[in-house]
Amino acid sequence: MSEPVLKIQDLSVSFFDRAGEAKALSGVSFDLEKGQILGIVGESGSGKSVTMQAILQILNSEGRITGGKILFKGEDMSLWSPQKVRAFRGKGCAMIFQDPMTSLNPLLTIGKQITEAVTLHTGKRGREAYQRAVELLTLVGMNDPERRMKQYPHELSGGRRQRIMIAMALASEPDILIADEPTTALDVTVQAQILELILEIRNKLGMAVIIVSHNLGIIAEVCDEVLVLYGGSVCEKGTVQDIFYHPRHEYTKGLLASIPNGQSRDRLKPIGGSPVNVRHLPAGCAFCPRCEEALKICLTDKPQTLEVSPGHIATCWRNDPEYRQYLENMGKEAHHD
Amino acid sequence: MSKTIFRRFLLSLLTIILICTLTFFVMHIIPGGPFQQKKLSDVTREALNERYHLNEPLITQYFLYLKGLLKGDLGVSITDGRSINEIIRLSFPISCKLGLAAVSLALIAGTVFGTLAAYQKGKFLDKLILFLSTFTTAIPSFVLSILLLFVFCVKLKWFPIWSIHSPSYVLPVLALSMYPMAYTTRLARTSMLEALGQDYIRTAKAKGLSSGKVLFRHALRNSLIPIITFAGPEIAYIVTGSMVVESIFNIAGIGSSFVTAITARDYTMIMATTLLLAILMVIMNLICDILYQVIDPRIRYD
Numbered sequence: 284m285s286e287p288v289l290k291i292q293d294l295s296v297s298f299f300d301r302a303g304e305a306k307a308l309s310g311v312s313f314d315l316e317k318g319q320i321l322g323i324v325g326e327s328g329s330g331k332s333v334t335m336q337a338i339l340q341i342l343n344s345e346g347r348i349t350g351g352k353i354l355f356k357g358e359d360m361s362l363w364s365p366q367k368v369r370a371f372r373g374k375g376c377a378m379i380f381q382d383p384m385t386s387l388n389p390l391l392t393i394g395k396q397i398t399e400a401v402t403l404h405t406g407k408r409g410r411e412a413y414q415r416a417v418e419l420l421t422l423v424g425m426n427d428p429e430r431r432m433k434q435y436p437h438e439l440s441g442g443r444r445q446r447i448m449i450a451m452a453l454a455s456e457p458d459i460l461i462a463d464e465p466t467t468a469l470d471v472t473v474q475a476q477i478l479e480l481i482l483e484i485r486n487k488l489g490m491a492v493i494i495v496s497h498n499l500g501i502i503a504e505v506c507d508e509v510l511v512l513y514g515g516s517v518c519e520k521g522t523v524q525d526i527f528y529h530p531r532h533e534y535t536k537g538l539l540a541s542i543p544n545g546q547s548r549d550r551l552k553p554i555g556g557s558p559v560n561v562r563h564l565p566a567g568c569a570f571c572p573r574c575e576e577a578l579k580i581c582l583t584d585k586p587q588t589l590e591v592s593p594g595h596i597a598t599c600w601r602n603d604p605e606y607r608q609y610l611e612n613m614g615k616e617a618h619h620d
Numbered sequence: 621m622s623k624t625i626f627r628r629f630l631l632s633l634l635t636i637i638l639i640c641t642l643t644f645f646v647m648h649i650i651p652g653g654p655f656q657q658k659k660l661s662d663v664t665r666e667a668l669n670e671r672y673h674l675n676e677p678l679i680t681q682y683f684l685y686l687k688g689l690l691k692g693d694l695g696v697s698i699t700d701g702r703s704i705n706e707i708i709r710l711s712f713p714i715s716c717k718l719g720l721a722a723v724s725l726a727l728i729a730g731t732v733f734g735t736l737a738a739y740q741k742g743k744f745l746d747k748l749i750l751f752l753s754t755f756t757t758a759i760p761s762f763v764l765s766i767l768l769l770f771v772f773c774v775k776l777k778w779f780p781i782w783s784i785h786s787p788s789y790v791l792p793v794l795a796l797s798m799y800p801m802a803y804t805t806r807l808a809r810t811s812m813l814e815a816l817g818q819d820y821i822r823t824a825k826a827k828g829l830s831s832g833k834v835l836f837r838h839a840l841r842n843s844l845i846p847i848i849t850f851a852g853p854e855i856a857y858i859v860t861g862s863m864v865v866e867s868i869f870n871i872a873g874i875g876s877s878f879v880t881a882i883t884a885r886d887y888t889m890i891m892a893t894t895l896l897l898a899i900l901m902v903i904m905n906l907i908c909d910i911l912y913q914v915i916d917p918r919i920r921y922d
């Protein structure tokens with residue numbers, strides 16, 4: 284396999300404020316291959332958005348990367364100059380956000396906001412930039428693009444605004460497109476259209492895509508690989524097959540059990556308890572207090588991240604070889620009796 | 621759009637008439653009069669009252685005044701006998717020049733300081749600006765004026781004392797602009813902080829824009845509305861003159877005449893200055909409304 288476009292190694296991010304330190308991320312690692320679509324799932328507060336903001340280095344003033352590395356095409360981004368980081372934003376990696384209602388500047392026309400991105404990343408100006416912006420609007424399936432250019436965000440529907448956000452993100456033909464809950468704020472039918480559009484564009488332009496979502500259905504449908512986050516740590520990562528059919532972390536299993544699907548509609552089971560508070564992370568596994576299968580060791584020691592099958596990793600004590608061995612022995616004993 | 625403007629215009633006219641009427645009656649209801657305190661013989665006082673129609677019923681006086689107004693005649697100052705039109709013609713431009721200079725300085729500097737402070741939130745510069753603006757709002761303007769006068773005119777002799785022939789506006793403008801500058805600074809800081817926390821600022825950053833562009837192209841415009849709201853009435857107040865600054869710097873503006881007029885119960889002069897302030901206020905409000913619409917496409921009537 285060639286070098287990944289993006290390599291996250293042991294990334295930790297904390298927010299420091301009056302209330303103390305909030306460990307939003309503690310040691311997250313994953314790779315993003317060229318042209319791959321990676322899905323990131325996890326409950327609210329699990330660190331999905333913070334991961335994305337750390338990649339683009341747009342954390343707010345309280346947030347700081349406290350450990351680990353982010354490598355873009357093999358280059359350590361922490362060594363970059365501010366200019367290089369800025370060039371990376373948009374050009375290397377573009378981002379679209381959850382709420383298209385608030386993500387566009389209400390005081391500037393659509394045209395101004397798109398041409399601004401075009402000029403910034405391609406150097407095109409005036410007529411040329413305008414032409415390119417119209418092209419982008421057509422690419423994202425906006426009808427009557429010339430008229431849209433003159434409109435203000437409040438004159439458009441949510442779905443249309445998200446298309447505008449995508450057009451803006453594509454202005455630079457980025458290597459990576461990050462979509463942080465791109466469809467959460469939209470109607471179901473519009474959701475499908477936006478996802479369709481993202482897939483179509485990926486196929487056309489061949490960029491890598493990260494999709495953050497609460498919606499496991501969306502993830503299963505469009506992603507190649509899935510990363511499951513909980514309390515700022517990776518629980519599990521693998522292909523859609525691995526995660527959806529052979530989950531190896533209790534949290535993933537819980538998530539899967541809590542979504543409605545054809546067979547188990549009446550056995551819908553939400554995960555008990557409330558999400559871990561990242562200001563007071565437990566000593567052991569972050570999920571332990573809510574885990575129905577927790578072992579003694581889960582309370583006191585952090586589980587190792589293990590490769591449970593090729594390309595499929597999980598961070599759960601129940602995958603520990605010693606524990607597996609023990610289970611096996613137990614099974615044998617039971618058999619002997 | 622033009623229909624709304626016309627409606628607003630009529631409403632403004634009504635406001636002005638209302639303010640004038642109220643001022644007129646309240647002014648006369650308060651006991652006393654222009655010739656009460658002075659040591660005058662009864663005959664003279666009677667003659668003076670006669671001359672200024674002060675013996676007529678109030679309602680007649682009111683209509684007499686309105687009649688004059690319609691002809692563009694503001695009447696004659698009761699205390700010094702000059703025509704009010706003349707007094708305003710001489711003193712208003714001075715106050716206006718002074719006020720406009722001060723308010724421009726205040727708004728521009730205040731917005732810049734506030735924006736810088738917000739951008740540097742929590743850092744040294746922010747704390748310094750915040751401290752200075754709090755400090756400035758706490759000093760009464762007469763203390764500040766006297767301080768400036770003492771240090772720069774008397775001690776350092778950098779500027780001459782003001783006179784009609786060698787007007788030096790620097791110190792009075794400074795004295796006059798301090799309070800609105802401090803206020804604008806705090807206002808700009810708050811609204812800038814709010815603007816900087818918005819989602820579209822994150823979008824602008826994620827696009828790869830430089831901080832300057834994020835700040836000035838995306839955040840600044842969004843933070844201007846509260847400043848405009850403050851600036852409108854403030855401009856109207858400040859160009860009608862400041863009693864304190866004008867008297868301390870010995871400037872023959874309209875602010876000092878207003879105060880003299882009130883203490884002397886100079887009815888026509890009080891009416892004239894009130895009218896002036898009301899008209900300016902109404903005009904500034906109209907301008908603000910138009911500016912809101914220019915800045916924010918979401919605020920469009922009809």
Ligand SMILES: Nc1ncnc2c1ncn2[C@@H]1O[C@H](COP(=O)(O)OP(=O)(O)OP(=O)(O)O)[C@@H](O)[C@H]1O
Nearest residue numbers: 298305307326327328329330331332333334343561
């Ligand atoms: N500005 C901040 N100050 C303090 N803590 C923060 C800040 N931003 C995020 N956090 C913390 O970081 C953790 C992760 O937040 P993040 O926004 O990444 O969650 P998320 O997974 O995107 O959730 P959601 O699904 O709600 O968007 C949260 O627990 C939150 O408390």
Ligand SMILES: [Mg+2]
Nearest residue numbers: 331332333463
């Ligand atoms: Mg989020």
